[in-house]
Amino acid sequence: MLYYQPFPIAMDKGEGSTLWDIDGHEFVNLCGEYTAGLFGHSETRIHTAVHQAMTRGLSLAAVGKAEYELAKLICERFPSIELVRFTNSGTEANLMALAAARVHTGRDMILAFRGGYHGGVLLFTPQGPSPVTVPFSFLLADYNDTDSATALIEQNRDRLAAVIVEPMLGSGGCIPAETSFLKALREATREAGALLIFDEVMTSRMSDGGLQKRLGITPDLTTLGKYMAGGMSFGAFGGRADVMSLFDGRLPHAGTFNNNVLSMAAGRVALGEIFTKEVAEELYVRGERLRTAVNDRLTKLGVAMHFSGVGSVATAHYRAPMIRRPYTPTAREDGLRELFFLDMVQAGFYLARRGMFALSLPVLQSDLDRFVDAVEEFAITRQGCLGRKALSRE
DSSP states (O other), rough: OOOOSOOOEEEEEEETEEEEEEOOEEEEEOSOOOOOOTTTOOHHHHHHHHHHHHHHHHHHSOOOOHHHHHHHHHHHHTOSEEEEEEEESSSOOOOOOHHHHHHHTTTTEEEETTTTTTTTTTTTHHHEOTTSSSSEEEEETTTTOOHHHHHEEEEETTTTTEEEOOSEEETTTEOOOOOOHHHHHHHHEEEEEEEEEOOOOGGGGGSSTTHHHHHOOOOOOOOEEEEGGGTSSOEEEEEHHHGGGGGTTTOEEEEEETTTTTHHHHHHHIIIIIHHHHHHHHHHHHHHHHHHHHHHHHHHBBBBBBEETTTTTTESSSSSSOOSSOOOOOHHHHHHHHHHHHHHHHHEEEEOOOEEEOOOTTTOOHHHHHHHHHHHHHHHHHHHOOOBBBOOOO
């Protein structure tokens, strides 16, 4: 993810939405720490909250006021979350949610989707699970394929504990789930007695209550992570009280830093004071406008390139729209990913190497306008490599 030839850029410092590498080069940070850097590098209110928490002790081995207040904010925001528990990462949150689903249902099987990413040990390539994926009993279906997914749910209803799905695939290419697909999963899991888990680690920023609130679809459990602690390590899982109450004695949930004072203090300010409903909506609209603007330029040029995504997060693809499910890129597409990343670095923009941008709140509109121009320049300069539009190959 971070390594590339001849060597990866080593960053020295960040301020606002700007990064400087150890050689002094300056970049607009459009990677946004893979959606974790929502507030930029120097949000004063978050820095103040962290410093104040540090003066009272780094680790207190007890519950605290900030923990309660952050939990209350999350439960008030997300339609599905009646009770919530904290972890150190989205990976841990997904592992705990899956464990809870298995115990609650008394079943062992999990349905996931090819191309899904639910953490470092819960990675599913278009071909299947990664070698480091935990050895749960997994079934895999194709993303946005309602018929195959619902058929698998029905065929395995006696063993199926949960279906876990990202409302927009993140590392799988920022591919949005079709609303009809998510609604069908909601109905099918309810009928089968399995739990529906929305992994909103990336998509929770799409409104003050995530994509579930924007789409009006309520899962049984939701997992969270990334930006919610203002840049500190963070994860959370929550949902129906009857499921989450398993942790009131029946299931253990150990973790020295689950409620660490820095994450709790920063998160209370990040969600309570900064990322309000209005700010979340403004960022969503801003991202939609950016993706539309860059895609309009690419369409006019007629090149086989477009950006797929939702709101403030999107990824470049080197084939015609619309992409409905993940795919294995060709050698040519892999080369174009690398070329685009390096050309954007040359132009002063730092993105995820796979061509993903995730907007932060302090990024300037003038920088986004320059980014649209830079993408257009890339498409013109590299037109011979990109080729003309062809039919989409899902």
